[in-house]
Amino acid sequence: MAFKILGISGSLRSASSNTALLRACATIAPANIEFSIYDGLDKLPYFSPELDTAQSSAPLTVADLRQHVQAADAVIFSTPEYAFGIPGVLKNALDWLVSSGDFTHKPTAVISASPLATGGEKAHASLVQTLTVMTADIREEYKLIIPVVRTKINAEGTLTDAVLEKTLLTLITELATSKNASEDQY
Ligand SMILES: Cc1cc2nc3c(=O)[nH]c(=O)nc-3n(C[C@H](O)[C@H](O)[C@H](O)COP(=O)(O)O)c2cc1C
Secondary structure, three states: OOEEEEEEEOOOOOOOHHHHHHHHHHHHOOOOEEEEEEOOHHHOOOOOHHHOOOOOOOOHHHHHHHHHHHHOOEEEEEEOOEOOEOOHHHHHHHHHHHOOOOOOOOEEEEEEEOOOOOOOHHHHHHHHHHHHHOOOEOOHHHEEEEOOHHHOEOOOOOEOOHHHHHHHHHHHHHHHOHHHHHHHHO
């Protein structure tokens, strides 16, 4: 059976470099990996614990997000940094996923990409922190900070940097070999 990786971009921009990176991952992923990209972040309601109790079942878009995460063997986030943090839409989605427990032991890669030299390192650290408290399985080899991203992707959203392509392929391969390791561990 194919190993399923779900990509989640923190950017809603149609010309997003982070979404382009996930599309590049889908393109370079080996044939035994089924790579899909979730695109419903902007359809999620604002998180409220009152909408998410045993008495009131979660909104349909939230159930769909949870189903996507449950069905994935691993998840790759790629996010921009906004004002030194992660985008609000991404944090909103994560808040819906805290109580569902869908990230427990889920192999999860965290990428941040920015046109700046910092590569969005503060958003990266923040996203790692949030996913860690959600007990995602995040290892050093699943973390990637990409500075000056616009020199690595062209205007059409195609990856033009061979070193980055190799790094992404390594990350995908590491995630795909994580399954047995995490099953052994738990
Ligand atoms: C409101 C706003 C705040 C931003 N703040 C940061 C920031 O703190 N750090 C950073 O590296 N880039 C920042 N940027 C620039 C983004 O990194 C840049 O727009 C990036 O291309 C967004 O990612 P995307 O191409 O995937 O949409 C900001 C952009 C906007 C619109």
